[in-house]
Amino acid sequence: VLKQSHPQTAGHVFMPGTVVEINNGIVTMTNELFTDAEIADMFTNKWAYFENQRATRQAELVAEKASRAPVPADLFEQVKAWWEPLMKRAPILCDGIGALVRFTIGDDDLVADFPKGEVRRYSDEACRYWFTIPADLVATNLRDHEIDWSNSIFLSVRFTAGRIGKFNEYLYTFMKCLSEQRIDYVENWYSEQSDTGEDVRIDDWLVQRRCPHLRADLSKTGTVEDGVLTCSLHDWKFDLASGRCLTSQGHEIRASKI
Ligand code: FES
Incomplete structure (x- = not known):
């Protein structure tokens, strides 16, 4: 065609x-x-x-099902302990989702409240998005600490979902960035969209605001000692006089002495 x-x-x-x-x-x-x-x-x-x-291919299906984890009694607590710190790190992403999302996972019914950065048990609240997912799939992701639920659950089409209004790209981005490193990268990427080569002052140096590694805001994560800047997000170091990254190849930084 x-x-x-x-x-x-x-x-x-x-x-x-x-x-x-x-x-x-x-x-x-x-x-x-x-x-x-x-x-x-x-x-x-x-x-x-x-x-x-x-x-x-029946044998492969049987083997895959047998490899899934048993459903833990504290499934809700595990999801809460995993997701809430990530929500706190990602205000732009949470703002982009901007709504309550209900997850019905076997006998557990929970709500991810992105505006408040909180995961709690569902209690008859109006939700904009909702998912029903077999509990053993979630249990397996919890056991394996699988950070990409888009690939492992959504692409498997073993779930049902509904929504009011449009598809929300931020929500699916969250579901595939369930680690500190991934969520920081995405959050910094979103934040960088409104950042135009800005510099910030740290001690007596003027340095680019965004860390050359994963774009953390150096006005919050950067400290300078003896002309070496350390970004506390992953402890990368940069020699400010030469701009050279001391932790990895490339990744030069823009800096000048005031
Ligand atoms: S963002 Fe990783 S060290 Fe700065």
Whole structure:
């Protein structure tokens, strides 16, 4: 259909095993898992292909289900202890979500109140977004400390969801950034959108406001000792006179002595 309506556009089908090489604008594609005949067969005999998958891959499904964690009695407390500190670190993200989100997880019914940065038990509140997720999937993520619930739960389509109003990009971003490092990166990225190469004064140095590592606000995280700036978020160090990063390759900093 794409080819007919936009003949000048080249569409490509990427699938497991596809290797794409781009050389001077020329795209070549090969597949290491399937022959051309097998791929053509998948698309022309779809139901037979699915039936064959179902018949031959039952053991994998059984093994995957058996690998899931038992549901802990303190599931609610674990989610609360994990998410609340992340919410506190991410005021812009929480502001972007700006609503109550209900999670029904097996017998647990909880609300993530992003404006207040709080996770609590659900009590008949009006929520803008809601999810129902099998408890063993959440239990497995808790056991494995899986920081990306978008990949592990939402892409599995083993959940139901609803919302009032538009899709909220911030909410799905939160669900895939469930670690301090990821949430800091995203929060700093959002904050940087309104930051235009600004400098801040730290002691008798003028330095760029955003840390060259993951863009922390150096007016809050930076300290200078003997001409070396340390960003407390991950303890990276920078020699201010030369601008050189002492912790990693590259990552130069803009700084001048006042
Ligand atoms: S943001 Fe990581 S050290 Fe500054």
